[in-house]
Amino acid sequence: MVKSVAVTGLGCISALGHDVNQFWGALCNGETGIRPLTNMPLESLKIKACAQIQNYNSLHFFSNEELPYLDKFSQYAIITAREAIVDAGLEAAEIHNAACVVGTGCGGKETDEEAYQKLYKEGKTRAHPLTIPKGMPSAAAVQVSMHMGISGPVFSVASACASAAHATASALAMIRSGLVEVAIVVGTDAPFTYGLIKAWEGLRVLSPDTCRPFSKNRSGMVLGEGAGAVVLESLEHAKKRGAPIYAELAGCGMSADAGHITDPSSDGAARAIKAALDDASMNPGDVDYVNAHGTGTKANDVSETQALHQVFGGHAAQLMVSGTKSMHGHPLGAAGALELVATVLAIKNGIVPPTANFTEAGEGCDLDYVPNQAREKRIKSAVSNSFAFGGLNAVLAIRAMDGA
Protein backbone atom coordinates (compact mmCIF):
# COMPACT_ATOMS: atom_id res chain seq x y z
CA MET A 1 0.00 0.00 0.00
CA VAL A 2 1.28 3.45 -0.91
CA LYS A 3 2.21 5.58 2.10
CA SER A 4 0.09 8.65 2.72
CA VAL A 5 1.98 11.94 2.82
CA ALA A 6 0.86 14.91 4.90
CA VAL A 7 1.55 18.62 4.46
CA THR A 8 2.43 19.90 7.93
CA GLY A 9 4.19 23.22 7.43
CA LEU A 10 4.04 26.20 5.07
CA GLY A 11 6.27 29.16 4.25
CA CYS A 12 6.04 32.06 1.75
CA ILE A 13 7.68 35.25 0.68
CA SER A 14 6.30 37.07 -2.34
CA ALA A 15 4.90 40.33 -3.65
CA LEU A 16 1.97 39.62 -1.33
CA GLY A 17 4.06 39.82 1.83
CA HIS A 18 6.85 38.28 3.85
CA ASP A 19 4.97 35.34 5.37
CA VAL A 20 2.11 32.91 4.88
CA ASN A 21 -0.46 34.98 6.77
CA GLN A 22 0.10 38.03 4.58
CA PHE A 23 0.09 35.86 1.44
CA TRP A 24 -3.18 34.16 2.33
CA GLY A 25 -4.84 37.38 3.49
CA ALA A 26 -4.05 39.06 0.16
CA LEU A 27 -5.26 36.05 -1.86
CA CYS A 28 -8.57 36.00 0.02
CA ASN A 29 -9.04 39.71 -0.61
CA GLY A 30 -8.17 39.43 -4.30
CA GLU A 31 -5.35 41.96 -3.76
CA THR A 32 -2.72 42.06 -6.43
CA GLY A 33 0.97 42.41 -5.70
CA ILE A 34 1.58 43.65 -9.26
CA ARG A 35 3.01 47.16 -9.22
CA PRO A 36 5.29 49.39 -11.28
CA LEU A 37 8.81 48.02 -11.53
CA THR A 38 11.33 49.69 -9.22
CA ASN A 39 15.10 49.57 -8.62
CA MET A 40 15.80 49.13 -12.32
CA PRO A 41 16.93 51.45 -15.14
CA LEU A 42 13.40 51.96 -16.41
CA GLU A 43 14.39 54.17 -19.34
CA SER A 44 15.90 51.21 -21.14
CA LEU A 45 13.22 48.64 -20.24
CA LYS A 46 9.94 48.16 -22.04
CA ILE A 47 8.44 46.27 -19.13
CA LYS A 48 7.01 48.39 -16.38
CA ALA A 49 4.88 45.97 -14.30
CA CYS A 50 6.11 43.27 -11.99
CA ALA A 51 5.38 41.50 -8.72
CA GLN A 52 8.34 42.45 -6.52
CA ILE A 53 8.63 41.75 -2.80
CA GLN A 54 7.96 45.03 -1.00
CA ASN A 55 10.12 46.53 1.76
CA TYR A 56 12.62 43.70 1.63
CA ASN A 57 15.69 44.29 3.74
CA SER A 58 18.02 41.31 3.78
CA LEU A 59 19.46 42.49 7.12
CA HIS A 60 16.11 41.76 8.76
CA PHE A 61 16.72 38.10 8.04
CA PHE A 62 20.49 37.64 7.82
CA SER A 63 23.66 38.95 9.42
CA ASN A 64 26.43 40.84 7.64
CA GLU A 65 28.58 37.72 8.00
CA GLU A 66 26.03 35.51 6.25
CA LEU A 67 25.06 37.77 3.36
CA PRO A 68 28.24 37.56 1.25
CA TYR A 69 27.38 33.89 0.65
CA LEU A 70 23.69 34.37 -0.14
CA ASP A 71 22.28 35.27 -3.51
CA LYS A 72 18.71 36.58 -3.26
CA PHE A 73 17.27 33.26 -4.42
CA SER A 74 19.04 31.53 -1.53
CA GLN A 75 17.84 34.16 0.94
CA TYR A 76 14.22 33.64 -0.07
CA ALA A 77 14.63 29.86 0.12
CA ILE A 78 16.04 29.98 3.66
CA ILE A 79 13.37 32.43 4.88
CA THR A 80 10.53 30.22 3.68
CA ALA A 81 12.11 26.91 4.68
CA ARG A 82 12.57 28.29 8.19
CA GLU A 83 8.96 29.50 8.34
CA ALA A 84 7.64 26.12 7.15
CA ILE A 85 9.78 24.14 9.59
CA VAL A 86 8.74 26.34 12.53
CA ASP A 87 5.12 26.08 11.37
CA ALA A 88 5.40 22.29 11.34
CA GLY A 89 6.81 22.36 14.86
CA LEU A 90 9.81 20.29 13.85
CA GLU A 91 12.88 20.39 16.10
CA ALA A 92 16.44 20.34 14.76
CA ALA A 93 16.86 16.65 15.58
CA GLU A 94 13.73 15.77 13.61
CA ILE A 95 14.97 17.37 10.38
CA HIS A 96 18.56 16.16 10.66
CA ASN A 97 17.91 13.19 8.36
CA ALA A 98 15.22 14.90 6.28
CA ALA A 99 15.39 15.57 2.56
CA CYS A 100 15.41 19.04 1.09
CA VAL A 101 14.53 19.57 -2.56
CA VAL A 102 14.70 23.07 -3.98
CA GLY A 103 13.15 23.98 -7.30
CA THR A 104 14.58 26.97 -9.13
CA GLY A 105 14.21 28.12 -12.68
CA CYS A 106 16.98 30.70 -12.73
CA GLY A 107 19.53 30.01 -9.97
CA GLY A 108 21.71 32.85 -8.70
CA LYS A 109 21.25 35.32 -11.52
CA GLU A 110 22.02 38.37 -9.37
CA THR A 111 25.45 36.94 -8.56
CA ASP A 112 26.19 35.94 -12.15
CA GLU A 113 25.12 39.28 -13.55
CA GLU A 114 27.18 41.25 -11.03
CA ALA A 115 30.23 39.25 -12.10
CA TYR A 116 29.50 39.72 -15.81
CA GLN A 117 28.91 43.43 -15.33
CA LYS A 118 32.39 43.77 -13.82
CA LEU A 119 34.06 41.63 -16.45
CA TYR A 120 32.27 42.76 -19.60
CA LYS A 121 31.43 46.34 -18.78
CA GLU A 122 33.89 47.57 -16.20
CA GLY A 123 36.85 45.77 -17.76
CA LYS A 124 37.84 43.91 -14.59
CA THR A 125 40.08 40.96 -15.13
CA ARG A 126 39.03 38.74 -12.26
CA ALA A 127 35.77 37.45 -10.80
CA HIS A 128 34.98 37.40 -7.10
CA PRO A 129 35.87 33.99 -5.59
CA LEU A 130 32.32 33.50 -4.30
CA THR A 131 30.74 33.89 -7.76
CA ILE A 132 30.45 30.13 -8.26
CA PRO A 133 29.39 28.97 -4.76
CA LYS A 134 26.91 31.83 -4.46
CA GLY A 135 25.45 31.72 -7.95
CA MET A 136 25.33 28.02 -8.76
CA PRO A 137 21.78 26.71 -9.30
CA SER A 138 22.17 24.38 -6.31
CA ALA A 139 23.25 27.22 -3.97
CA ALA A 140 19.80 27.68 -2.47
CA ALA A 141 19.51 23.97 -1.66
CA VAL A 142 22.99 24.02 -0.14
CA GLN A 143 22.24 27.10 1.96
CA VAL A 144 18.90 25.77 3.25
CA SER A 145 20.66 22.56 4.25
CA MET A 146 23.48 24.46 6.02
CA HIS A 147 21.22 26.98 7.77
CA MET A 148 18.63 24.46 8.92
CA GLY A 149 20.92 21.48 9.58
CA ILE A 150 19.27 19.21 7.03
CA SER A 151 21.70 16.44 6.18
CA GLY A 152 19.67 13.87 4.26
CA PRO A 153 19.20 13.93 0.46
CA VAL A 154 19.54 17.56 -0.67
CA PHE A 155 19.45 18.69 -4.29
CA SER A 156 17.99 21.13 -6.79
CA VAL A 157 15.43 20.59 -9.49
CA ALA A 158 15.28 22.83 -12.54
CA SER A 159 12.35 22.69 -14.93
CA ALA A 160 11.70 26.41 -15.38
CA CYS A 161 8.15 27.25 -14.27
CA ALA A 162 7.44 23.69 -13.12
CA SER A 163 10.56 23.44 -10.92
CA ALA A 164 8.76 23.59 -7.58
CA ALA A 165 6.11 21.09 -8.65
CA HIS A 166 8.77 18.68 -9.90
CA ALA A 167 10.66 19.21 -6.63
CA THR A 168 7.48 18.34 -4.71
CA ALA A 169 7.02 15.23 -6.83
CA SER A 170 10.56 14.05 -6.02
CA ALA A 171 10.02 14.63 -2.31
CA LEU A 172 6.73 12.74 -2.45
CA ALA A 173 8.47 9.79 -4.10
CA MET A 174 11.24 9.78 -1.49
CA ILE A 175 8.76 9.67 1.40
CA ARG A 176 6.61 7.01 -0.24
CA SER A 177 9.67 4.83 -0.89
CA GLY A 178 10.69 5.05 2.76
CA LEU A 179 13.96 6.80 1.93
CA VAL A 180 13.03 9.65 4.29
CA GLU A 181 10.19 10.39 6.70
CA VAL A 182 10.34 14.18 6.31
CA ALA A 183 11.10 16.39 3.32
CA ILE A 184 11.27 20.16 3.00
CA VAL A 185 10.35 21.36 -0.47
CA VAL A 186 11.16 24.88 -1.60
CA GLY A 187 10.59 26.72 -4.86
CA THR A 188 12.58 29.92 -5.22
CA ASP A 189 13.58 32.52 -7.79
CA ALA A 190 14.89 36.08 -7.81
CA PRO A 191 14.64 37.08 -11.46
CA PHE A 192 14.74 40.88 -11.14
CA THR A 193 18.10 41.41 -12.74
CA TYR A 194 18.58 43.62 -15.77
CA GLY A 195 19.88 40.91 -18.09
CA LEU A 196 17.15 38.45 -17.21
CA ILE A 197 14.37 41.00 -17.63
CA LYS A 198 15.82 41.89 -21.03
CA ALA A 199 15.85 38.19 -21.92
CA TRP A 200 12.18 37.90 -20.96
CA GLU A 201 11.40 41.03 -22.97
CA GLY A 202 12.94 39.28 -25.94
CA LEU A 203 10.33 36.55 -25.73
CA ARG A 204 7.50 39.11 -25.96
CA VAL A 205 5.28 37.36 -23.45
CA LEU A 206 5.36 39.97 -20.68
CA SER A 207 2.34 42.15 -20.07
CA PRO A 208 2.86 45.91 -20.14
CA ASP A 209 0.40 46.43 -17.28
CA THR A 210 -1.01 43.49 -15.34
CA CYS A 211 -1.78 39.79 -15.38
CA ARG A 212 -5.36 38.82 -16.34
CA PRO A 213 -5.49 35.04 -16.62
CA PHE A 214 -8.29 33.69 -18.83
CA SER A 215 -9.63 37.19 -19.64
CA LYS A 216 -10.35 38.35 -23.16
CA ASN A 217 -8.02 41.34 -22.86
CA ARG A 218 -5.17 39.42 -21.23
CA SER A 219 -1.84 40.77 -22.34
CA GLY A 220 0.74 38.33 -21.05
CA MET A 221 2.50 37.26 -17.89
CA VAL A 222 3.96 39.42 -15.16
CA LEU A 223 7.27 38.36 -13.64
CA GLY A 224 7.31 37.82 -9.90
CA GLU A 225 9.88 36.83 -7.28
CA GLY A 226 9.98 35.00 -4.01
CA ALA A 227 9.76 31.52 -2.59
CA GLY A 228 7.32 29.05 -1.18
CA ALA A 229 8.04 26.09 1.07
CA VAL A 230 6.14 23.09 2.38
CA VAL A 231 7.04 20.46 4.92
CA LEU A 232 5.96 16.99 3.82
CA GLU A 233 6.07 13.95 6.04
CA SER A 234 4.69 10.47 6.09
CA LEU A 235 1.25 10.53 7.64
CA GLU A 236 2.46 7.99 10.17
CA HIS A 237 5.33 10.26 11.23
CA ALA A 238 3.07 13.31 11.43
CA LYS A 239 0.47 11.50 13.52
CA LYS A 240 3.07 9.97 15.81
CA ARG A 241 4.37 13.38 16.79
CA GLY A 242 0.90 14.94 16.91
CA ALA A 243 1.68 17.43 14.14
CA PRO A 244 -0.96 19.79 12.78
CA ILE A 245 -1.92 18.52 9.32
CA TYR A 246 -3.03 20.92 6.61
CA ALA A 247 -3.90 18.38 3.92
CA GLU A 248 -2.72 15.24 2.21
CA LEU A 249 -0.40 15.47 -0.78
CA ALA A 250 -2.24 12.65 -2.48
CA GLY A 251 -0.40 12.36 -5.78
CA CYS A 252 1.56 13.84 -8.61
CA GLY A 253 1.60 13.48 -12.35
CA MET A 254 4.34 14.42 -14.77
CA SER A 255 4.62 14.51 -18.53
CA ALA A 256 6.64 16.12 -21.28
CA ASP A 257 5.10 17.44 -24.50
CA ALA A 258 8.18 16.43 -26.48
CA GLY A 259 6.96 19.05 -28.92
CA HIS A 260 7.64 22.75 -29.12
CA ILE A 261 10.11 24.75 -27.01
CA THR A 262 7.55 27.42 -26.06
CA ASP A 263 4.09 26.49 -27.42
CA PRO A 264 2.20 24.40 -24.86
CA SER A 265 0.32 21.26 -25.80
CA SER A 266 -3.05 20.61 -24.20
CA ASP A 267 -2.44 16.87 -24.65
CA GLY A 268 0.77 17.00 -22.62
CA ALA A 269 -0.91 19.00 -19.86
CA ALA A 270 -3.90 16.66 -19.84
CA ARG A 271 -1.65 13.62 -19.51
CA ALA A 272 0.00 15.15 -16.43
CA ILE A 273 -3.34 16.06 -14.83
CA LYS A 274 -4.73 12.58 -15.52
CA ALA A 275 -1.57 10.99 -14.13
CA ALA A 276 -1.88 13.03 -10.92
CA LEU A 277 -5.50 11.95 -10.45
CA ASP A 278 -4.60 8.31 -11.07
CA ASP A 279 -1.65 8.50 -8.69
CA ALA A 280 -3.92 9.96 -6.01
CA SER A 281 -6.71 7.45 -6.72
CA MET A 282 -9.02 10.38 -7.42
CA ASN A 283 -11.87 10.39 -9.90
CA PRO A 284 -12.29 13.53 -12.00
CA GLY A 285 -15.63 14.05 -10.29
CA ASP A 286 -13.90 14.24 -6.86
CA VAL A 287 -12.04 17.44 -7.74
CA ASP A 288 -13.56 20.74 -6.63
CA TYR A 289 -10.75 23.20 -7.24
CA VAL A 290 -7.92 23.70 -9.73
CA ASN A 291 -5.14 26.16 -9.01
CA ALA A 292 -4.32 26.82 -12.64
CA HIS A 293 -0.95 27.48 -14.17
CA GLY A 294 -2.85 30.48 -15.57
CA THR A 295 -0.02 32.71 -16.75
CA GLY A 296 -2.20 35.20 -18.61
CA THR A 297 -0.49 34.51 -21.94
CA LYS A 298 -2.59 33.97 -25.06
CA ALA A 299 -1.23 30.45 -25.53
CA ASN A 300 -1.32 29.03 -22.01
CA ASP A 301 -4.80 29.91 -20.91
CA VAL A 302 -6.61 28.39 -23.90
CA SER A 303 -4.42 25.31 -23.91
CA GLU A 304 -4.89 24.79 -20.15
CA THR A 305 -8.66 25.18 -20.46
CA GLN A 306 -8.68 22.57 -23.23
CA ALA A 307 -6.63 20.21 -21.07
CA LEU A 308 -9.10 20.58 -18.20
CA HIS A 309 -12.01 19.77 -20.55
CA GLN A 310 -10.09 16.78 -21.84
CA VAL A 311 -9.54 15.32 -18.37
CA PHE A 312 -12.68 16.38 -16.53
CA GLY A 313 -15.23 16.06 -19.35
CA GLY A 314 -18.69 17.05 -18.15
CA HIS A 315 -17.36 17.74 -14.64
CA ALA A 316 -15.20 20.61 -15.96
CA ALA A 317 -18.18 22.95 -15.70
CA GLN A 318 -18.37 22.22 -11.96
CA LEU A 319 -14.71 23.01 -11.29
CA MET A 320 -13.58 26.22 -9.66
CA VAL A 321 -10.41 27.27 -11.49
CA SER A 322 -8.30 30.19 -10.33
CA GLY A 323 -5.14 31.81 -11.62
CA THR A 324 -3.42 33.24 -8.55
CA LYS A 325 -0.55 34.58 -10.69
CA SER A 326 -2.92 37.51 -11.15
CA MET A 327 -1.89 38.38 -7.57
CA HIS A 328 1.60 36.99 -6.85
CA GLY A 329 2.80 37.31 -10.44
CA HIS A 330 4.85 34.56 -12.04
CA PRO A 331 7.85 33.84 -9.84
CA LEU A 332 9.04 31.09 -12.22
CA GLY A 333 10.65 28.30 -10.19
CA ALA A 334 8.81 29.45 -7.06
CA ALA A 335 5.37 29.50 -8.69
CA GLY A 336 4.48 25.87 -8.06
CA ALA A 337 5.39 26.19 -4.38
CA LEU A 338 3.39 29.37 -3.79
CA GLU A 339 0.48 27.81 -5.62
CA LEU A 340 0.74 24.61 -3.59
CA VAL A 341 0.59 26.74 -0.43
CA ALA A 342 -2.48 28.55 -1.84
CA THR A 343 -4.15 25.24 -2.73
CA VAL A 344 -3.43 23.65 0.64
CA LEU A 345 -4.82 26.70 2.46
CA ALA A 346 -7.89 26.75 0.19
CA ILE A 347 -8.61 23.18 1.33
CA LYS A 348 -7.78 23.85 4.97
CA ASN A 349 -9.81 27.06 5.22
CA GLY A 350 -12.63 26.30 2.79
CA ILE A 351 -11.94 29.43 0.76
CA VAL A 352 -11.14 29.48 -2.95
CA PRO A 353 -8.82 32.35 -3.92
CA PRO A 354 -10.02 34.24 -6.99
CA THR A 355 -8.57 35.07 -10.37
CA ALA A 356 -7.94 38.78 -9.86
CA ASN A 357 -8.02 41.42 -12.62
CA PHE A 358 -10.63 39.34 -14.45
CA THR A 359 -12.64 41.33 -16.99
CA GLU A 360 -14.54 39.05 -19.36
CA ALA A 361 -13.81 35.49 -20.41
CA GLY A 362 -11.41 35.12 -23.30
CA GLU A 363 -12.20 33.11 -26.40
CA GLY A 364 -11.75 29.43 -25.61
CA CYS A 365 -11.81 30.16 -21.87
CA ASP A 366 -15.19 28.86 -20.76
CA LEU A 367 -14.76 27.61 -17.19
CA ASP A 368 -15.62 29.06 -13.78
CA TYR A 369 -12.48 31.10 -13.08
CA VAL A 370 -13.71 32.45 -9.71
CA PRO A 371 -13.51 36.04 -10.99
CA ASN A 372 -12.19 38.70 -8.64
CA GLN A 373 -13.87 37.52 -5.43
CA ALA A 374 -12.79 34.68 -3.19
CA ARG A 375 -15.46 32.08 -2.60
CA GLU A 376 -16.27 30.22 0.58
CA LYS A 377 -16.62 26.60 -0.38
CA ARG A 378 -15.62 23.34 1.22
CA ILE A 379 -13.02 21.63 -0.96
CA LYS A 380 -12.35 17.94 -0.66
CA SER A 381 -9.84 17.58 -3.46
CA ALA A 382 -7.82 19.95 -5.60
CA VAL A 383 -5.08 19.96 -8.19
CA SER A 384 -2.31 22.47 -8.77
CA ASN A 385 -0.97 22.76 -12.32
CA SER A 386 2.53 23.76 -13.37
CA PHE A 387 3.44 23.79 -17.05
CA ALA A 388 6.89 24.94 -18.09
CA PHE A 389 8.53 26.07 -21.30
CA GLY A 390 9.69 23.09 -23.28
CA GLY A 391 6.50 21.28 -22.34
CA LEU A 392 7.61 20.04 -18.93
CA ASN A 393 4.43 19.47 -16.96
CA ALA A 394 3.98 18.63 -13.27
CA VAL A 395 0.64 18.47 -11.50
CA LEU A 396 0.00 17.91 -7.80
CA ALA A 397 -3.18 16.39 -6.34
CA ILE A 398 -4.11 17.48 -2.82
CA ARG A 399 -6.88 16.10 -0.64
CA ALA A 400 -8.49 17.27 2.58
CA MET A 401 -7.34 15.18 5.49
CA ASP A 402 -10.27 13.58 7.24
CA GLY A 403 -10.53 14.89 10.75
CA ALA A 404 -7.72 17.41 10.18
Next chain:
Amino acid sequence: MRQNIENAVINIIAKHKKLDPSVITNDALLVDLGLTSLDAITIMYDLEEKFDVEVTDETLLELRSVHDIIEGIAGLTSGKE
Protein backbone atom coordinates in the same frame (compact mmCIF):
# COMPACT_ATOMS: atom_id res chain seq x y z
CA MET B 1 54.22 51.79 0.83
CA ARG B 2 55.36 48.86 2.96
CA GLN B 3 53.35 50.22 5.87
CA ASN B 4 50.32 50.67 3.60
CA ILE B 5 50.53 47.05 2.54
CA GLU B 6 50.86 45.84 6.14
CA ASN B 7 47.85 47.87 7.20
CA ALA B 8 45.77 46.75 4.22
CA VAL B 9 46.57 43.07 4.71
CA ILE B 10 45.77 43.17 8.42
CA ASN B 11 42.62 45.23 7.94
CA ILE B 12 41.28 43.01 5.16
CA ILE B 13 41.89 39.84 7.19
CA ALA B 14 40.31 41.49 10.25
CA LYS B 15 37.28 42.61 8.28
CA HIS B 16 36.83 39.23 6.64
CA LYS B 17 37.18 37.21 9.84
CA LYS B 18 35.53 39.79 12.14
CA LEU B 19 38.69 40.11 14.22
CA ASP B 20 40.16 43.07 16.04
CA PRO B 21 43.10 44.21 13.81
CA SER B 22 45.28 44.62 16.91
CA VAL B 23 45.27 40.86 17.52
CA ILE B 24 46.66 40.12 14.05
CA THR B 25 50.43 40.09 14.21
CA ASN B 26 52.77 39.74 11.24
CA ASP B 27 53.95 36.34 12.36
CA ALA B 28 50.46 34.94 12.94
CA LEU B 29 49.78 31.77 10.98
CA LEU B 30 46.74 31.92 8.70
CA VAL B 31 45.50 28.60 10.03
CA ASP B 32 45.63 29.99 13.59
CA LEU B 33 43.47 32.94 12.52
CA GLY B 34 40.85 30.41 11.38
CA LEU B 35 41.29 31.07 7.67
CA THR B 36 39.97 28.37 5.37
CA SER B 37 41.23 28.12 1.80
CA LEU B 38 38.05 29.93 0.63
CA ASP B 39 38.80 32.74 3.14
CA ALA B 40 42.35 32.94 1.83
CA ILE B 41 41.35 33.30 -1.81
CA THR B 42 38.65 35.83 -0.93
CA ILE B 43 41.12 37.93 1.05
CA MET B 44 43.62 37.63 -1.79
CA TYR B 45 40.95 38.80 -4.25
CA ASP B 46 40.43 41.96 -2.17
CA LEU B 47 44.18 42.58 -2.05
CA GLU B 48 44.60 41.96 -5.78
CA GLU B 49 41.85 44.49 -6.47
CA LYS B 50 43.29 47.03 -4.05
CA PHE B 51 46.89 46.86 -5.30
CA ASP B 52 46.15 45.89 -8.91
CA VAL B 53 48.36 42.84 -8.80
CA GLU B 54 47.96 39.21 -9.80
CA VAL B 55 48.88 36.50 -7.30
CA THR B 56 49.56 33.17 -8.97
CA ASP B 57 47.95 29.95 -7.77
CA GLU B 58 51.43 28.62 -6.91
CA THR B 59 52.18 31.61 -4.68
CA LEU B 60 48.81 31.33 -2.98
CA LEU B 61 49.51 27.73 -2.03
CA GLU B 62 52.76 28.73 -0.32
CA LEU B 63 51.27 31.39 1.96
CA ARG B 64 51.38 30.33 5.60
CA SER B 65 51.49 33.55 7.63
CA VAL B 66 50.38 37.18 7.54
CA HIS B 67 54.01 38.02 6.90
CA ASP B 68 54.00 35.80 3.77
CA ILE B 69 51.06 37.74 2.37
CA ILE B 70 52.66 41.11 3.10
CA GLU B 71 55.93 40.00 1.49
CA GLY B 72 54.09 38.60 -1.51
CA ILE B 73 52.12 41.78 -2.16
CA ALA B 74 55.20 43.95 -1.52
CA GLY B 75 57.15 41.92 -4.08
CA LEU B 76 54.41 42.30 -6.69
CA THR B 77 54.02 46.03 -6.15
CA SER B 78 57.74 46.88 -6.13
CA GLY B 79 58.53 49.08 -9.07
CA LYS B 80 54.94 50.28 -9.21
CA GLU B 81 55.55 53.07 -6.72
